[in-house]
Amino acid sequence: MHPVLCGLAANASLPSLLIDQLIALADDAVDSELAHRPDLSHAQVVALASRAEATAVQLAYEGRLTASDIDPVAQPRAALALLDEQAGRPEWARLFAVDPVVEHREKLAECPGLPPDVVETLAADPDVRVVAELALWTTPEMATGLASHPHAEVRRAVAANEATPPAVLAMLVTGEGLPAAQWCLVCDRERTPFVHDPHCPRPDCDLLPGASCDGSHESTVHDMRELALRNPATPVEAVVGLADHPSMVLRRQLAARPDLPPDLKERLARDPAPVVRADLAENPAIGDAQIRALTADLDQGVRRSLAHNPSVPLDVLGRLAAVTKTGPTLLPRIATASPAEVEDMARSTNPALRMLVAQRRDLPTGIRDLLALDPDAKVVKSVAPHPGLSEAQLRAMVDRHGVRVLAKVATNPAASPALLEDLARHEPPVQKAFREIARHPNATAPSLLACLTDDQARPIAAGHPALPPHVMVELLSDDNWQVAEAAAANPSLPQAVMPELIPAGAEP
Structure with missing residues (x-):
């Protein structure tokens, strides 16, 4: 693997002549990166496809090859990809239907729009x-x-x-x-x-x-x-008879169905397996009474699934949020709440409910600003990425709650360059904030240089176009291959440096 060459192949600012030189290297890893470029000429696409069939398959699925570009005998997998995209030729299907390679016939069988005679041949396959x-x-x-x-x-x-x-x-x-x-x-x-032994020692055995x-x-x-x-x-x-099947897997699948009759829902709500009850709890088809009954379930997973049910009443959700970790996600019921419900939740005395509604990114200005002033750090952390917050509001969040909200403040699309620099210099430092700053479009050279001190943020910062050019060049020889690759892919990498990275003799 050549990280710098792979990064260079993905660089959006790479001149076409250098693309030709990279193609001439005939390196599989580099070819794979080049194949993703949207600016390839048709001749460059064909050149890449002719060398590695995996690359040809990728390009075929992306619609960048035609039937005229592929020889089905020389590159059968690419031809099958075109058939799968209904861009191949009918005679190819007949060719592959009797192909001695079973994997080719198997792949053909999943292609849509096959001629009827080909379908009949596949249906009778040995x-x-x-x-x-x-x-x-x-x-x-x-x-x-x-x-x-x-x-x-x-x-x-x-x-x-x-x-x-x-x-x-x-x-x-x-x-x-x-x-x-x-x-x-x-x-x-x-x-x-x-x-079959789950730990079967036979290397050629493919039984599950x-x-x-x-x-x-x-x-x-x-x-x-x-x-x-x-x-x-x-x-x-x-399938109703499967409600008492000894297989928990089948009962789980049954509990998730949207067409369960009422008596079957009641039976599954008493299932001895918590995961079955949890799948039922998340099922939008269960009614209000059943939702309220499942709120008393002793299993944390059941209550968490209930919180993700799009039909859960807000009063139930409020009780669940107080005792159940739902994660930093916008719950379906919160996403569909009416304006009146949103305001009621934002003014609730339950901080868990305020935290949940703060996950919405379409809050009215007044509600958003109210939550930004919330005394609970978890609520402020949830609302911090909301668009429209001013720099003064974001700074006030950090002043009040410090490291608990700093990383989320750094994700706000309106975070200014000056604010990001201050966040990068914060004491004590917040490691997760470095990663958010490093990917923020408003990040400047000073904040990115600070991000380079963090191992996880370093590869992200190396690819940021605001990084000073001389630093990008230095990072090309970084000990971490991810950093070197990101620096080579940086669209602000000086074009004068790019030819020097390609080995001598790579002429198109």
């Missing part, structure tokens, strides 16, 4: 991985046919396909109306009964940890039901 991949993405008609496939792995994929008809999904969950599956990936390879089969393909059937539970097309009537 390798179950190809058929399963097709089942995951195919049409309702093909999914219906594949639901009775003798291999359980194919049925598992059909269960995950949102195009599968609801009646077919119901049959997959209950097993009614379908012939029993004959094989799964486990009994394909092992004598049953068999349970805990995969098992006693003749009923139980681990694959379990996975199929889990995927069906996640599938919004699966009718709830088909």
